[in-house]
Amino acid sequence: MSNALRVIRGEFGRVCLLDMNRPLVRHAHHHVHFLVKAEGADTFFEVRGVTVELTDTLGVVMNAWEPHSYVHDPKKPPTIILAFYIEPAWLASYCLDWQYMPDTQIFSGNRVLLDWTARCYVQDLAQLMVLHPVQTAEHVACLSQLMMHLVHTLTDQQTLRRSLRELARGSSLLPPVRRALSLISQEPAIYSDIGALTRKVGVSRAHLYRMFEDSIGIPPKLYANAVRIERAISIVSQPDAKMMSISDDLGFSAPAHFSRFFHDHAGSYPTTWRSAVAE
Incomplete structure (x- = not known):
């Protein structure tokens, strides 16, 4: 482990x-x-x-x-x-x-x-x-x-x-991508579901994936996972935060699913991570 x-x-x-x-x-x-x-x-x-x-x-x-x-x-x-x-x-x-x-x-x-x-x-x-x-x-x-x-x-x-020319291209995001980034940042529990995200943004899944790859270099699911793991790391590092509440707030159906997600992305289970954080 x-x-x-x-x-x-x-x-x-x-x-x-x-x-x-x-x-x-x-x-x-x-x-x-x-x-x-x-x-x-x-x-x-x-x-x-x-x-x-x-x-x-x-x-x-x-x-x-x-x-x-x-x-x-x-x-x-x-x-x-x-x-x-x-x-x-x-x-x-x-x-x-x-x-x-x-x-x-x-x-x-x-x-x-x-x-x-x-x-x-x-x-x-x-x-x-x-x-x-x-x-x-x-x-x-x-x-x-x-x-x-x-x-x-x-x-x-x-x-x-x-x-x-390269700077101008790299600094502009298409409106659907900007909208998707904002939604994921505001409500990662809801919009880590790419189906819900595409419906809210109003584009097809394939089109959203293509725009994300062209502008950011990763698919929307990886971006949503990055937002969720960063949010999780920030909250898990707080000694009084409850794992059940963190799991619910980030949209996981069970604490075990959250724990596995955390380990698969951060290299440690959340309780062990909390113990390792230096204060």
Whole structure:
């Protein structure tokens, strides 16, 4: 059973130390996503259907909304993964050009070679999270050093300097897509049902899927799942929130269904996640 060992949160987003021994379903995030191995067997992710290795010297990096899944080999021992879910606005402070293009696909590839400095930062942060579970400024400082190092290593400035034509195309969403995004954000329990969503927006399922893929790069169901898991993570992290209420509020027919959804997307059951959150 996969588990969250530690979770730290802040303006930067969140960082999770995950002990992984089972797959994660295909999903996406609004975050910029970094994955590095802290301990255990080499493994891999699939990003847009392409296999990307995760080893001591190779990390995985994803732009916002890139669909991906974790594929665990049951014949191998578990892997402890340090997973970074970084808010684009926070990351922009390390990449000034990106401040003017927050939707830019900032990274041109999904592999990052981890040099000695990066590996030291990874180990320092992982050990700090385990040995000192109460979150401090030291955690954030260590995270900031690692992010700055990775961004300076990875950022392809040519990727950021898109033409005005590309910027205009990327910044406009068709009215049905804008309407669908707003509905999902306001009522994820209702509009995670794509049938209900298409009826409310007034377009066919096939047309909505095509517009989502063209404008965001993922189907509406993945987007709705991303909204639900982020809402769930936020509420589950509150110590007094009841699991039954969270399940009902997010539109699950039973707490067991919510628990399985949470595990399949976040890599841990919600009760274990709550215990791992550093305060």
